[in-house]
Amino acid sequence: MGSRYLGRKLAQAAVTIFAIVLLNFVLFRMMPGSPERVLLRNPYLTPEKVAEVRKEWGLDDPLLPISISLDPPSVAINAENQLFAYIRATLTGDLGYSLKFRGASVVDVIGQRFWPTIILIGFGEVLSIVLGLALGAYAGWRRGSLGDRLGSGISLILYSMPYFVIGMPLLLIFASALGWFPTSGMLTVGATYSSPIDQLLDFFRHLVLPLATITLGLTGGYSILMRSSIVETRSEDYVQTARAKGLSDRRVLRVHAFPNALLPMVTIIAISLGYVVAGAITLEVVFNWPGLGTLTVDALAARDYPVLQGIFLLLSVTVVLANLGADLVYGVLDPRVRS
Amino acid sequence: MSATTSPTSPVLPTGSSLRAERWRLRARNARAFGARYVRRGDGVVGLAILLVFAVLAIAPSVFVGPLETATTATGASLEPPSAAHIFGTDELGRDILNLTVHGARVSMTIGLLATLITVVFGALIGIVAGFLGGSTDNVLMRFTDFFLVLPTFVLAIILAPVILDIVGTDAELFGIRATLLVIVIVIGLTSWATTARIIRSQTLSIRERMYVDRARVIGSGSAHIMRRHILPNVVNLIVAQAVLTFATAVFTETSLSFIGLGDPFAPSWGQILESAQSAGAPGLGAWWYIVPPATCVVLVVLSFTLVGNALDDILNPKSATRR
Numbered sequence A: 001m002g003s004r005y006l007g008r009k010l011a012q013a014a015v016t017i018f019a020i021v022l023l024n025f026v027l028f029r030m031m032p033g034s035p036e037r038v039l040l041r042n043p044y045l046t047p048e049k050v051a052e053v054r055k056e057w058g059l060d061d062p063l064l065p066i067s068i069s070l071d072p073p074s075v076a077i078n079a080e081n082q083l084f085a086y087i088r089a090t091l092t093g094d095l096g097y098s099l100k101f102r103g104a105s106v107v108d109v110i111g112q113r114f115w116p117t118i119i120l121i122g123f124g125e126v127l128s129i130v131l132g133l134a135l136g137a138y139a140g141w142r143r144g145s146l147g148d149r150l151g152s153g154i155s156l157i158l159y160s161m162p163y164f165v166i167g168m169p170l171l172l173i174f175a176s177a178l179g180w181f182p183t184s185g186m187l188t189v190g191a192t193y194s195s196p197i198d199q200l201l202d203f204f205r206h207l208v209l210p211l212a213t214i215t216l217g218l219t220g221g222y223s224i225l226m227r228s229s230i231v232e233t234r235s236e237d238y239v240q241t242a243r244a245k246g247l248s249d250r251r252v253l254r255v256h257a258f259p260n261a262l263l264p265m266v267t268i269i270a271i272s273l274g275y276v277v278a279g280a281i282t283l284e285v286v287f288n289w290p291g292l293g294t295l296t297v298d299a300l301a302a303r304d305y306p307v308l309q310g311i312f313l314l315l316s317v318t319v320v321l322a323n324l325g326a327d328l329v330y331g332v333l334d335p336r337v338r339s
Numbered sequence B: 001m002s003a004t005t006s007p008t009s010p011v012l013p014t015g016s017s018l019r020a021e022r023w024r025l026r027a028r029n030a031r032a033f034g035a036r037y038v039r040r041g042d043g044v045v046g047l048a049i050l051l052v053f054a055v056l057a058i059a060p061s062v063f064v065g066p067l068e069t070a071t072t073a074t075g076a077s078l079e080p081p082s083a084a085h086i087f088g089t090d091e092l093g094r095d096i097l098n099l100t101v102h103g104a105r106v107s108m109t110i111g112l113l114a115t116l117i118t119v120v121f122g123a124l125i126g127i128v129a130g131f132l133g134g135s136t137d138n139v140l141m142r143f144t145d146f147f148l149v150l151p152t153f154v155l156a157i158i159l160a161p162v163i164l165d166i167v168g169t170d171a172e173l174f175g176i177r178a179t180l181l182v183i184v185i186v187i188g189l190t191s192w193a194t195t196a197r198i199i200r201s202q203t204l205s206i207r208e209r210m211y212v213d214r215a216r217v218i219g220s221g222s223a224h225i226m227r228r229h230i231l232p233n234v235v236n237l238i239v240a241q242a243v244l245t246f247a248t249a250v251f252t253e254t255s256l257s258f259i260g261l262g263d264p265f266a267p268s269w270g271q272i273l274e275s276a277q278s279a280g281a282p283g284l285g286a287w288w289y290i291v292p293p294a295t296c297v298v299l300v301v302l303s304f305t306l307v308g309n310a311l312d313d314i315l316n317p318k319s320a321t322r323r
Helices: A003-030 A036-040 A047-056 A082-091 A106-141 A146-159 A163-177 A196-234 A237-244 A249-287 A292-301 A305-333 B015-038 B041-058 B060-064 B096-132 B134-149 B152-167 B178-191 B193-207 B210-217 B222-261 B269-278 B287-315
Strands: A066-070 A073-077
Touching: A003 A082, A003 A305, A003 B134, A003 B152, A106 A146, A106 A196, A106 A249, A106 A292, A106 A305, A146 A196, A146 B287, A163 A196, A163 A249, A163 B222, A163 B269, A163 B287, A196 A249, A237 A249, A249 A292, A249 A305, A249 B134, A249 B152, A249 B222, A292 A305, A292 B152, A292 B222, A305 B134, A305 B152, B015 B041, B015 B287, B041 B060, B041 B096, B041 B287, B060 B096, B096 B134, B096 B178, B096 B193, B096 B222, B096 B269, B096 B287, B134 B193, B152 B178, B152 B222, B178 B193, B178 B222, B193 B222, B210 B222, B222 B269, B222 B287, B269 B287
Parallel strands: none
Antiparallel strands: A066 A073
């Protein structure tokens, strides 16, 4: 891969992440009385801790590295300032202290809720990529057939549903009416397990409905995009050539059309990660899944800004890195984009 | 249309007949567009559904009476559907049909306002960046790309309470409460980037046309050319994009209300679903509390998508779904 392409993509990602940190700083300072109010009204922090944090975040220093005054006209350069202190704190993993969680550090609070969400989104992505691409490829290849009409129709309907709108009916039918699955949580509350296998089974029983929801939601979108990608590829010269050679229909699809139609999907899947994360937030509320989504909503209700900002930082940096990854993979797969 | 215009005029029309000619052309284009649109079955179905919801949103009280509140509730708590309440009642005894029909007004109003902000802002940035080019384009597009990459829903979640803290929840503008306005602003701020990208790329191609050069030669300024020559040629695209944006705006509003950023005093469909969730309706099997608002959300988002896709296929020269 060309090093210039690599360098440009890396630089873009770095600038974006810097801008996100900057945005977080501005938001944090935009709130009335903040960060003083947010910091000092936190009853769970000892006065010593507050003093230490004040010093660490440079709250007695000027806001920006350069301060301009009009009366008298002067420009001062501040070596110690809140912006640099904030960037330094963020880089060293100091994201502040939660209000709702009794002064626990934001990193710890988020860390505890990280894995449930990763498991949900991870399994959901894998399942829906397989299902969505297969369904989309079939529909696009047999364009206009009954299967295509049916598949595309269902995909479009699923695509129009926020995840919680898919999840609530599933909960009504399979948990409330049929009683096949538990209604909420990740493990049965207060259960004692005779073996780790038992615990794992309990976990999977809780996982089924949320996982089904996220998979259904994502499959709709992926299959629509894969379908149009296949339809586009179908009219390419190399597909015509493959047909003219007398290859079987299956083989033309598998060897010639499918891999090429897959290319744009790499980027699309990475870009859609931002939406998936958003959907997961509402989904976790429906199933009371103890992940980042329920944490976000709890923090929102308690106006726990430090936690909200920590989540925003984590999720947006993840999405930027996913995009960077997709760009690099795309660069390896398709030499045409490097120029 | 007047029938007096000679069908085979040998000379170019001038003066007032030029204006008549222009109207004749417009009417012909509109008829051609109409003929192409009716052939799109899905687009027609979408449009019909949207018309129904538009009527409900304009005059909800005509169909179900004024919005029921906790004090004017007409039933008992969580009653299943009956002749008196065909969709049952919520935990406060309010009629679900009443809430759902009034929800149409809130959801559609927020969707409309958010779409306006998104499209106006997106089109402005797209046209200016595409037409002026150079470093203006560069700066604006870096800015746009930043918003394209950001998980905007998460940004909306942290922006909404910050703005609410600044303006206060009791503020009002044009009779719309601050909570709803904040949702409108937040959706607008976080979703204009796609529109800007699409409009810019179309502007880039129109900029190279002969009539733009001609306008410049006769001394027209940039602002004039953008308004009189670029804008009319991207307006089709803006309309198609606006309809698609409406779908995402309703989608986002529903999600934001569902996680508690809505206004309980002006319930949208997302807000009703939030109440259903916190009243434990899914666990209690109170399907009547969930199905009506959820169906409305899906129908409206789906219809806007269908109409938007149909318009995009007809109006957008670069449409990907054309084939």
